[in-house]
Amino acid sequence: MDFSLNAQQAAIQRGIAGIAAELADSQLTQRDLAAAFSRPLWQVLHRHGFSSLFVDTERGGLGYGALDAALALEALGQHCQDTGLVFALSAHLCACLHPLLKYGKPAQLERWLPRVMQGQIGAHAVTEVEAGSDVFAMQTQAKKEGPGYVINGSKCYITNAPVADFLLVHARTGPGQGYFDFSTFILPADAPGVSISTVPHEKLGLRTAAMGDIRFEHVWVPEEDRIGAEGSGGPIFQVSMEWERTCLFALYLGVMQRQLELCVTRSELRQQFGQAISAYQAVSHKLVDMSLRLESARLAIYKSAWLLDQGRPDSACAAMAKLLVSDAAMQNGLAAVQIHGAQGILCGEIERQLRNAMPASVFSGTTEVLKNNLARQLRSAVSIRQASSQ
The missing domain is CATH 1.20.140.10 (Butyryl-CoA Dehydrogenase, subunit A, domain 3)
Structure with a gap:
C-alpha cells in the first residue's frame, strides 16, 4: 500500500490553498445568521473549475475521479470557512453532475453539460415528507403520456432548490414501491408547472447552503430528458449516494x-x-x-x-x-x-x-x-x- 499522494493530487491541494483568499468573506457570520447563499463565491469556485470537476478535460472540465474529487473537497473544506457553500457544491457534483455524466445519453450531455460549464447549479429532488430514509415510499409520480411524462407531486428539504438552474428529479413510474418502480429526469428549474420556495429554510447548520421545497403540477418532461432507462431510478440513486457519502x-x-x-x-x-x-x-x-x-x-x-x-x-x-x-x-x-x-x-x-x-x-x-x-x-x-x- 502506498498512502502518499501523487504529484497531481498534491498539486490539487496546493492549488486550492492558493485561492483561499478569493474564498474569504468578512460577511460570513452575517450571511450565516441570514441563511444567505453566496452567488459571488459560487462563481469563484466555478471560475476555478470546481462546479464541473467531474467533466472530462476534452469538454473543458477537470476530469477528476472520486479520490481526486475527495481531495479537492477536503481542501476546500479546510480553506473555505463557508462550509455551507462547499456543501452546496458537493451536492451539485455528487447528486446531479455525476449521475448525468454516468447515465446520460450523448444527446443529453450535449444539451445539459454546456449549462454546467456556464456555472449553472443543480438540485437533486428526491426527498419527500414521508419519503426520506424510506426513499421508495415517494409519492411523486411521472405518468407516461405520449412521447414524454407528466410529473405531479412535491419534494422537500432539497439542497440548492431556491438557487437551482436545473433539477434532477426522481419520480414513480411503476405500480409499486420497489427498486425498479421509479425513474430519474432532468429538467430546467423554471419549467412550466415547477414551483420552488423562494425563501430558504432556516436550519441549525449549513445555513449558507440554500434548502427549499419543490412542487410539480402537471410538469411535462419529454422522454429524451429521462436519465437512463425507465425504472432505473433505484440504481442511479444508489450510485449517487455512494459518491455523496464518499466525496461530499x-x-x-x-x-x-x-x-x-x-x-x-x-x-x-x-x-x-x-x-x-x-x-x-x-x-x-x-x-x-x-x-x-x-x-x-x-x-x-x-x-x-x-x-x-x-x-x-x-x-x-x-x-x-x-x-x-x-x-x-x-x-x-x-x-x-x-x-x-x-x-x-x-x-x-x-x-x-x-x-x-x-x-x-x-x-x-x-x-x-x-x-x-x-x-x-x-x-x-x-x-x-x-x-x-x-
Missing part, C-alpha cells in the same frame, strides 16, 4: 483539519493557573482524540474513493466512511467548543463548525438507517462464510 463527506475532513489546528493554537496561547492549557492532560488528550477521529475518518473516505475509482464500489465501505466522518465531526466540534471555552460558544467559527457538523448524521442516510443496513450486511456475510465452510 470529504469536505468535513478539511473542516476538522482546520478546527484541530485552531484548537492546538488556542491551547498553546490560553493561560490558566500560570501555564498554557495544553499542559493539562484533560486538554491534551482531547486534542489527541480529535486527531485520532480525523485520521480514522480520512482513511475510510480515501479507501471508499479508491474503490470507486477502481470500479469496485462498495456500499458498505461508503456507509462506514459516512458514519465515521459524521460522528467525528460532531465529537470534534464538541471538543473544540470545550477547548475554546466561552469563546467557543460565542457566535463565530467554532460554534458554527459544531452546528454545521450536526446535520451530517441526518442527510445522505441517517446514522440509524445506515447502521441497520450494515448490520444486515454483516449478518449476511457471516452466514455466507459459515455456509461455505461446512
Whole structure:
C-alpha cells in the first residue's frame, strides 16, 4: 500500500490553498445568521473549475475521479470557512453532475453539460415528507403520456432548490414501491408547472447552503430528458449516494483539519493557573482524540474513493466512511467548543463548525438507517462464510 499522494493530487491541494483568499468573506457570520447563499463565491469556485470537476478535460472540465474529487473537497473544506457553500457544491457534483455524466445519453450531455460549464447549479429532488430514509415510499409520480411524462407531486428539504438552474428529479413510474418502480429526469428549474420556495429554510447548520421545497403540477418532461432507462431510478440513486457519502463527506475532513489546528493554537496561547492549557492532560488528550477521529475518518473516505475509482464500489465501505466522518465531526466540534471555552460558544467559527457538523448524521442516510443496513450486511456475510465452510 502506498498512502502518499501523487504529484497531481498534491498539486490539487496546493492549488486550492492558493485561492483561499478569493474564498474569504468578512460577511460570513452575517450571511450565516441570514441563511444567505453566496452567488459571488459560487462563481469563484466555478471560475476555478470546481462546479464541473467531474467533466472530462476534452469538454473543458477537470476530469477528476472520486479520490481526486475527495481531495479537492477536503481542501476546500479546510480553506473555505463557508462550509455551507462547499456543501452546496458537493451536492451539485455528487447528486446531479455525476449521475448525468454516468447515465446520460450523448444527446443529453450535449444539451445539459454546456449549462454546467456556464456555472449553472443543480438540485437533486428526491426527498419527500414521508419519503426520506424510506426513499421508495415517494409519492411523486411521472405518468407516461405520449412521447414524454407528466410529473405531479412535491419534494422537500432539497439542497440548492431556491438557487437551482436545473433539477434532477426522481419520480414513480411503476405500480409499486420497489427498486425498479421509479425513474430519474432532468429538467430546467423554471419549467412550466415547477414551483420552488423562494425563501430558504432556516436550519441549525449549513445555513449558507440554500434548502427549499419543490412542487410539480402537471410538469411535462419529454422522454429524451429521462436519465437512463425507465425504472432505473433505484440504481442511479444508489450510485449517487455512494459518491455523496464518499466525496461530499470529504469536505468535513478539511473542516476538522482546520478546527484541530485552531484548537492546538488556542491551547498553546490560553493561560490558566500560570501555564498554557495544553499542559493539562484533560486538554491534551482531547486534542489527541480529535486527531485520532480525523485520521480514522480520512482513511475510510480515501479507501471508499479508491474503490470507486477502481470500479469496485462498495456500499458498505461508503456507509462506514459516512458514519465515521459524521460522528467525528460532531465529537470534534464538541471538543473544540470545550477547548475554546466561552469563546467557543460565542457566535463565530467554532460554534458554527459544531452546528454545521450536526446535520451530517441526518442527510445522505441517517446514522440509524445506515447502521441497520450494515448490520444486515454483516449478518449476511457471516452466514455466507459459515455456509461455505461446512
